[in-house]
Amino acid sequence: MKNKIITFGEIMLRLTPENNDRFVQCHSFEAVYGGGEANTAVSLSNFGVDCAYVTKLPENGIGQSAVNSLRQYGVDISNIVRGGEQIGIYFLEKKTSQRPSNVVYNRSGSAIALATDADFDWDKIFEGVTWFHFSGITPAISDNLAGICLKACKIAKEKNITVSCDLNYRSKLWSGEKANEVMSEICKYVDICIANEDDAVGIFQINPGPEVANRNEYIAEELMKRFPFKMVASVWRTEKSITTFELQAMVYTDGRAYYSKPYYMDILDYIGAGDAYCAGLIYAYIQNYEPQKMVEFANAASCLKHTVSGDFNLVTADEVYRLAFSESGNEVQR
Numbered sequence: 001m002k003n004k005i006i007t008f009g010e011i012m013l014r015l016t017p018e019n020n021d022r023f024v025q026c027h028s029f030e031a032v033y034g035g036g037e038a039n040t041a042v043s044l045s046n047f048g049v050d051c052a053y054v055t056k057l058p059e060n061g062i063g064q065s066a067v068n069s070l071r072q073y074g075v076d077i078s079n080i081v082r083g084g085e086q087i088g089i090y091f092l093e094k095k096t097s098q099r100p101s102n103v104v105y106n107r108s109g110s111a112i113a114l115a116t117d118a119d120f121d122w123d124k125i126f127e128g129v130t131w132f133h134f135s136g137i138t139p140a141i142s143d144n145l146a147g148i149c150l151k152a153c154k155i156a157k158e159k160n161i162t163v164s165c166d167l168n169y170r171s172k173l174w175s176g177e178k179a180n181e182v183m184s185e186i187c188k189y190v191d192i193c194i195a196n197e198d199d200a201v202g203i204f205q206i207n208p209g210p211e212v213a214n215r216n217e218y219i220a221e222e223l224m225k226r227f228p229f230k231m232v233a234s235v236w237r238t239e240k241s242i243t244t245f246e247l248q249a250m251v252y253t254d255g256r257a258y259y260s261k262p263y264y265m266d267i268l269d270y271i272g273a274g275d276a277y278c279a280g281l282i283y284a285y286i287q288n289y290e291p292q293k294m295v296e297f298a299n300a301a302s303c304l305k306h307t308v309s310g311d312f313n314l315v316t317a318d319e320v321y322r323l324a325f326s327e328s329g330n331e332v333q334r
Contacts, residue, residue, distance in 0.1 A: 003050065003130045003131065003286045004051075004052070004128050004130055004131070005050065005051045005129070005130070005132075005133065005282065006051075006054060006079075006125060006126065006129050006131070006132050006133070007037035007040050007044075007051065007052075007053050007054070007132075007134065008037055008053075008054045008055070008133075008134045008138060008149070008152060009035055009036055009037030009055060009134055009135060009137060010035050010038075010055060010088050010107065010110065010112040010113075010137070010138065010141060011033055011034065011035040011053070011055055011057070011066050011069075011070070011087075011088075012033065012034065012035050012087060012088040012089055012090050012107060012110075013031060013062065013066070013087055013088070013089045013090075014031070014032050014033065014034050014089075014090055014092055014271075014310075014311060015029040015030070015089060015090070015091050015092070016029060016030045016032075016091075016092045016093075016094060017030075017093060018030055020093075020094055020096045022093060023091065023093060023102075023104070029091075032069075032310040032312075033066045033069040033311065034271065034272060034310065034311020034312060035088075035137075035311070036135040036137050036166060036168055036274075036275050037053065037055075037133060037134055037135055037138065037275075038055070038070060038075075038311070038312075039272040039275035039276070039279075039311050039312055039313065040133055040166075040275045040276075040278045040279045040282070041053040041070065042070065042073045042075060042312040042313065043275065043278075043280070043301065043313045043315075044279045044282060044283060045073050045075045046073060046074075046313070046314060046315065046317075047279065047283045047316065047317040047320075048316075048317060049282075049283060049286070050076070051075055051076065052075065052076035052077070052078065052079055052129075053070055053075050053076070053077060053079075053080065054079045054081075054120065054125060055080055055081070055112055056081040056082070056083060056084060056111045056112045056115045056119055057080060057081075057082060057084070057087060057112075058082070058083065058084045058085055058087060059082040059083065062086075062087050063082065063087055063111070067080060069312075073312070073314075081115070081119045081120065083111060083119070084110065084111025084112075084114055084115075085109075085111070086110055086111065087111065088106070088113070089105075089106040089107065090103055090104065090105050090107070091103070091104040091106070092271065094269070095267075095270070101270075103172070105172060105173070107141065110141075112141065113141050113142045113144075113145070114144075115142075115144060115145065116144055117144070117147065117148055117151065119148075120148060122151065122152050122155045122156075123155065126155060126159055126161060129156075129159075130161060130162065130286075131161060131163075131164065131282060132152065132153070132161050132162070132164070133163075133165070133166075133278065133282065134149060134152070134165055134166075135165065135166040135167070135168040135275075136165065136166065136168045136169060136170075136179065136183055136199070137168050137170055137173065139183070139186060140170060140173040140174045141173065146182045146186075149186055150182075150185060150186050150189075153189035154189055156189070157189045162191050162192070162285075163189055163190050163191050163192075164190065164191065164192040164193070165186070165187065165190045165192075165193055166274060166278050167193065167194065167195040167196075167199035167200075167203060169198060169199045169202035171202060176203060176205070179202065179203040180205070183203050183204075184204075187226075187227040187229075188227060190227065190229060191228075191230045191231070192229065192231045192232075192233065192281070192285070193227070193229045193231070193232050193233070194232075194233045194234065194235075194274070194277070194278055194281065195219065195220075195223060195232060195233075195234055196216075196235070196236055196274075197215060197216070197219060197234075197236070200219040200222070200223065204222075204223070204226070206218075206219055206222045206223065216234050216236075216250045216257070217250070217252060217257045219232070219234070220232035220234070220250070220252035220257065221252070224252075230253060231251055231252065231253040232251070232252045232253075233249070233251045233252070233277075233281055233295070233298070234250050235247065235273075235274060235277040235298070235299060236248060236249075237270070237273075240264065243266055243267075244264060244265070244266060245264070245265055245267060245306075246262045246263070246264055247262060247263045247264075247265060247273075247302060247303050247306070248260055248261075248262040248263075248299065249277060249298055249299035249302065250295060251281070251291050251294055251295045251298075253291055256291075258291040258292045258295045260295045260296050260298075260299035260300075261296065261299075263299070263300075263303040265303060265307075266306075267306045268306060268307050268308065268309055269305075269308060269309045269310065270305075270306055271310075271311050272305055272310075273302045273305045273306055274302070275305075275311075275313070276301045276302045276304070276305035276313035277298050277299065277301060277302035279301060279313065280298035280301030280320060281294065281295075281297075281298040283297070283317060284297040296324045296325065297320060297321065297324050297325075299324070300320045300321075300323040300324035301315070303323065304319065304323060
């Protein structure tokens with residue numbers, strides 16, 4: 001059976017001061033579109049996977065521009081609902097040297113935030129679909145969306161569709177208590193969970209103590225005790241110097257952890273790196289890669305995203321494969 005993947009969430013307009021300026025000093029912004037599940041959809045489409053994105057966007061020029069940003073990379077936009085008055089916006093100050101990144105959201109009252117259950121016919125949307133992906137950001141946007149996500153997951157499970165969720169806890173969107181309440185119900189229907197330590201602590205208060213050596217394994221084991229996950233995956237960055245980071249990933253399945261090799265890298269743009277990891281993981285899973293090969297591919301996808309400006313990971317599956325498994329490194333491709 002041919003794989004078809006649905007991702008569901010909010011695509012936003014991202015505004016970033018040019019030249020790494022601060023908000024208070026900038027006079028112009030770089031404008032691109034992005035959002036967790038949209039980023040994952042674009043990555044999968046670039047990998048050659050049949051992928052559709054579901055959201056709600058206003059019927060105006062900005063909404064259409066967001067749709068076009070997906071269409072140009074081959075994402076199926078036929079199930080995008082039109083309505084509402086505005087698109088969500090986020091402002092980003094990029095991390096520079098010791099100055100951390102800073103995000104300011106302007107998404108209250110966006111088209112997707114005001115969406116209702118009647119906007120999405122999941123029986124129709126899920127026709128011929130084999131995989132459904134969303135993140136914890138989506139149910140955090142509004143109570144309506146929390147209910148819509150739960151309904152979508154229930155229908156997906158009834159149809160034997162694989163469900164994956166990137167927990168992606170955002171404290172600026174909801175409290176840990178609210179996230180725990182909502183995600184504890186939704187996760188009953190999730191097969192593959194992507195979660196880092198911040199997600200586990202912020203949502204489920206799974207906090208490995210300082211005596212725990214393998215923290216990611218501990219988190220995966222604790223999550224699998226609570227929920228019927230088939231796999232828990234994670235990716236993390238470790239700062240080695242002001243400009244150099246180590247990137248590594250893990251998948252945990254069938255009682256065993258598999259770790260990727262690390263990459264040491266400079267970062268052009270880190271936004272969307274976790275979404276690139278999700279796409280790499282989904283792609284490797286549907287290609288029936290064994291777990292070690294799966295985590296290597298997914299980590300390499302995330303690594304390459306750090307070299308691409310904007311939210312979308314504009315690389316091919318062949319490029320990811322070469323990084324993950326070729327000994328040629330980053331030599332010129334001729």
